[in-house]
Amino acid sequence: MTRTRAREFPAVFTLEERDCSINAVRDNLYLSQMKQFDANLLFALDALLETGSVTEAAEQTGVSVPTMSRTLTRIRKLIGDPIMVQAGRGLVATPQALEMRARLRAFVQEGRELTQLASPSLLDTARTISIRADESFISAFAAPIMDAVHLVAPRLALRFISHGEESVGPLREGVVDFDIGDIKLSGPEVKLQKLFAAQFVGVVRSDHPLASSKITPKRYVQYAHISASRRGLARGPIDAALEELGLKRTVSLSVPTFSSALTIAAGSDLVAAVPEHLTGIALKIYGAFVFPLPVRTPSVRIALAWHPRFDRDAVHRFVRDTVAKVCSPASLKQGSKHS
DNA sequence: ACCGTAATAGGAGTTTACCC
DNA sequence: GGGTAAACTCCTATTACGGT
Numbered sequence: 001m002t003r004t005r006a007r008e009f010p011a012v013f014t015l016e017e018r019d020c021s022i023n024a025v026r027d028n029l030y031l032s033q034m035k036q037f038d039a040n041l042l043f044a045l046d047a048l049l050e051t052g053s054v055t056e057a058a059e060q061t062g063v064s065v066p067t068m069s070r071t072l073t074r075i076r077k078l079i080g081d082p083i084m085v086q087a088g089r090g091l092v093a094t095p096q097a098l099e100m101r102a103r104l105r106a107f108v109q110e111g112r113e114l115t116q117l118a119s120p121s122l123l124d125t126a127r128t129i130s131i132r133a134d135e136s137f138i139s140a141f142a143a144p145i146m147d148a149v150h151l152v153a154p155r156l157a158l159r160f161i162s163h164g165e166e167s168v169g170p171l172r173e174g175v176v177d178f179d180i181g182d183i184k185l186s187g188p189e190v191k192l193q194k195l196f197a198a199q200f201v202g203v204v205r206s207d208h209p210l211a212s213s214k215i216t217p218k219r220y221v222q223y224a225h226i227s228a229s230r231r232g233l234a235r236g237p238i239d240a241a242l243e244e245l246g247l248k249r250t251v252s253l254s255v256p257t258f259s260s261a262l263t264i265a266a267g268s269d270l271v272a273a274v275p276e277h278l279t280g281i282a283l284k285i286y287g288a289f290v291f292p293l294p295v296r297t298p299s300v301r302i303a304l305a306w307h308p309r310f311d312r313d314a315v316h317r318f319v320r321d322t323v324a325k326v327c328s329p330a331s332l333k334q335g336s337k338h339s
Numbered sequence: 340a341c342c343g344t345a346a347t348a349g350g351a352g353t354t355t356a357c358c359c
Numbered sequence: 360g361g362g363t364a365a366a367c368t369c370c371t372a373t374t375a376c377g378g379t
Binding site for chain 3: 340
Binding site: 053054055068069070072 | 370371372373374
């Protein structure tokens with residue numbers, strides 16, 4: 001496997017392309033050269049030719065003088081030429097070394113560029129990151145996340161897609177970079193980071209009669225409700241909590257998303273319950289009245305999930321950190337206050 | 340196998356002693 | 360005083376050795 005690759009890109013491994021033809025690769029001589037080859041030798045030789053001194057080349061490359069001296073010995077053996085010979089206190093390059101110099105420079109330059117490619121600057125990275133999230137999360141966080149991302153990585157594009165069926169497949173294949181929501185996935189193929197615990201709040205239009213005085217469970221059930229459920233379910237944790245108090249609400253309308261429930265509630269007599277992170281939008285855009293639910297409902301743990309194979313990816317890490325910052329409880333508090 | 344420390348070898352520049 | 364050779368010093372490369 002490795003040998004096949006070496007045959008495909010022989011020029012990377014030696015300075016003499018003519019000796020690295022497919023025929024030469026088949027040659028035992030080339031294979032024995034491959035065994036001795038170390039790309040660092042060429043970086044060292046470049047420093048030696050540039051400085052004309054073992055001492056300075058050692059300093060430049062961060063090794064001791066004896067190490068550089070031994071490296072020069074290895075280079076001499078590999079190339080079969082003295083490469084640099086004593087001239088007074090220093091060394092001078094042999095004609096063969098001088099002949100190699102220009103190509104060596106190009107090799108070193110290319111090597112440096114390649115290693116820089118491995119750790120790209122976020123400023124220059126052009127890439128699209130796909131995030132699968134619930135629509136309420138997208139409404140509340142897509143814009144602030146994008147703003148925070150673009151402060152550091154202006155060429156990164158974010159693609160939010162609606163929350164479909166949860167599975168590891170898309171994460172593994174890179175079709176989806178992140179999954180955000182009440183993640184049920186677990187196992188070695190999923191990395192999780194908790195973002196926040198989402199509580200539900202009630203929303204009505206600003207001049208709704210419910211907003212005129214203290215909202216008790218009894219008053220809460222006196223008005224017709226709108227429920228948000230992707231699967232069209234009219235019953236949820238709120239109904240269960242009310243039932244414990246011997247109360248029952250009337251759900252007159254059921255819609256698939258929290259955003260539409262919010263929009264409809266803000267322009268009707270209906271009472272909606274939406275995740276707390278939509279409070280900002282409810283207040284700022286709709287001028288709605290937002291209130292704590294009069295019954296206790298369990299909070300939903302919102303987490304960020306990704307596949308371990310992207311764990312060390314610099315862009316992934318940056319987006320993860322940014323999402324976590326934007327969604328931190330401190331940011332959420334500030335966001336609600338500002339709205 | 341590779342690295343660093345210490346010792347060694349060798350070349351060049353500087354200083355000093357000696358001779359004219 | 361000036362030129363020359365020997366001694367000394369400094370710098371650099373190499374090698375031996377031990378540690379990781």
